[in-house]
Amino acid sequence: MTDRENAARQAGPEERRILDAGALRALAHPLRVKIFDVLANEGPQTASTLAAILGESSGATSYHLRTLARHDLIREVPGEHQGRERWWERPPGGIVYDSRAVQGSPAGEAALQVAVAEVHRRRHEELMEYFTGRIDLEPEEWVDASSSMTSGMSLTAEQTIELIRRIEQVIDETAATYRGQTGDGVRRVSVRADIFPLATHTRSTNSEEARP
Template sequence: MAENEKTPTAAERRVLDIGALRALSHPLRVQIFDILAQEGPQTASTLAEMLGESSGATSYHLRSLASHDLIREVEGDRSGRERWWERPVGGVVYDSRAVQGSPAGEAALQVAVAEALRRRHEELMEFFTSRIDKETAEWADTSKSMTTGISMTAAQTVELSEKIEALMDEATEKYGNQKGAGVRRVSVRADIFPLKNLTTKKESAS
């Protein structure tokens, strides 16, 4: 499972180790991680205001993320005593092969992936069930949630995934840091995985 943010090109993607996975197993840290990708550099105070938390809590979680190189301090950018933090350029990958054979690593991966997917699902549900009607017609018309089932081999599925990934990388490279009137951050998602084979038992019994 890959999470790609702020990739000006098909940037090198970091496979998360057990320490980084544990850091991303906390709901508030996942929110902070996402906000830094979506909104750009933030301080503990600006994050506290966005999240309704104390600056002490956000500062603690920022340090935890930084200790595993998931975020970094913005060089030469200080506002009084405040430290500004940012996401490094590139994506992260949740890869089961990186922790295979380690019970602690596999447990950390399960929790981190569950938290990332929970937040993704909450954002999707919040938009389509309560926020889309409050958007302008222009932005409401841009929003889609599409699902289909396709019969393909593993090789064909990889080919499709690579094409979608290339399109996303191209758009990120072209528009990733765009600013100006009418520009908003847009979530672009693609979930590709094999469905459970519901016909296996029936076919083997016939």
């Protein structure tokens, strides 16, 4: 199982980091996932600005920032200080959740499960918040620029991998083309592609197993 965080990508595919067990444990917390997302979408923040955005105390955000920094998930912005406040940012590149990186380690596998669950819970919250309410408050141009699509396909593993690569290429090319873009009308946009095999429910032809 792999999962990519494209929001933080500032460089090419070669700079995606596969998370180890320690980094996964650091992300296995709902507030740290939120902090991680805010730094990606809003840019560098301090413990105080994060507290204001997330409705938390600065003591809590400061603690969780240190935890994320300890595992190199975020870093201090060089030369940026406001009194005693430290500014933090997400480093360039993307991250990868890969079960193979922790395979054979019960602690690592458990950390992966919790971290991925928190990330997907956060994604679902954002999706539901937008499409069940906030979309009604958006300008028409951004309503037209919003979409939620699902399509079922019959593919082999090889064909599915090729589809993933083609989608990744489009995302990478678009990210590279518009990297660092600012100005009127520019907003952070979430791009998501959830591709996975559906569960199979094959009915057995064995008469004993088929009995109610």
